[in-house]
Amino acid sequence: MDTNKPGQDHPEKLHWHPAFLQAIQRELIDYKDSLQFKYEYQLTTEPLRVDLLIIKKPLGLAIDKNIARIFRSDNILEFKSPGDYLSVKDFLKVYAYACLYAAITPEVELSGVTLTLVEQRHPRRLISYLTSERGYGGEETGSGIYTVRGDYLPIQLIETKRLSGEENLWLKSLTNDL
Numbered sequence: 001m002d003t004n005k006p007g008q009d010h011p012e013k014l015h016w017h018p019a020f021l022q023a024i025q026r027e028l029i030d031y032k033d034s035l036q037f038k039y040e041y042q043l044t045t046e047p048l049r050v051d052l053l054i055i056k057k058p059l060g061l062a063i064d065k066n067i068a069r070i071f072r073s074d075n076i077l078e079f080k081s082p083g084d085y086l087s088v089k090d091f092l093k094v095y096a097y098a099c100l101y102a103a104i105t106p107e108v109e110l111s112g113v114t115l116t117l118v119e120q121r122h123p124r125r126l127i128s129y130l131t132s133e134r135g136y137g138g139e140e141t142g143s144g145i146y147t148v149r150g151d152y153l154p155i156q157l158i159e160t161k162r163l164s165g166e167e168n169l170w171l172k173s174l175t176n177d178l
Contacts, residue, residue: 050097052077066142066167070154073112076101080119082176086157088129091117098153114154120175123157144168 021039028035054075056063063071078094080086094115102110117123127146130136136150144162148155163172 048097048100050076050094050101051079053101066145066164067116067156067158067171069141070114070116070147070156072114072154074101074105074108075114075116077116077118080117082120082174084119085121086117086119086123086126088126091126091129095153110152114156116156116158118158118160118171120160122159122162126157 017040021037025032025037054071054077056071056073056075059073063069076094076098078086078090080090094117098113098115099110102108102113117126127138130138130148134150136148138146138148141147143164144159146157146159148157158171160171160174165172
């Protein structure tokens with residue numbers, strides 16, 4: 001069967017997603033009163049964006065700076081302003097962004113992505129979640145810098161109020177207490 005329209009070089013694109021929705025609904029017909037289907041559900045009202053992406057070039061560059069020692073080729077940073085805090089939901093969102101970034105960006109491999117989450121306060125609840133719920137370990141690798149162990153991605157948490165004023169003057173100065 002010819003699916004080309006006159007004057008077209010490419011066949012018509014079949015729209016499989018509506019058929020998929022219908023097929024799933026038919027498969028689960030016995031549970032229709034207990035399930036809610038949201039087709040092409042928009043996850044956010046705003047565009048998906050990371051707070052900061054740092055791309056390291058050249059890749060072999062060694063950065064001798066306490067906050068960047070875990071950096072690989074593509075480094076995603078999440079910053080919480082003074083008075084805000086890093087929640088478990090924030091962590092999950094940023095982690096998902098890292099995976100999505102690697103999935104949709106040509107020539108970016110997930111193995112080259114790192115996550116850095118920065119806040120002024122100690123991320124007590126997030127650390128508790130990472131250790132008790134996810135089974136991760138970690139250590140304080142510098143004053144106010146916590147490296148998370150146990151995940152595929154290198155992850156660090158930075159508590160800006162505990163950073164060295166000599167080495168991290170600008171980050172430490174992001175406070176309402178100046």
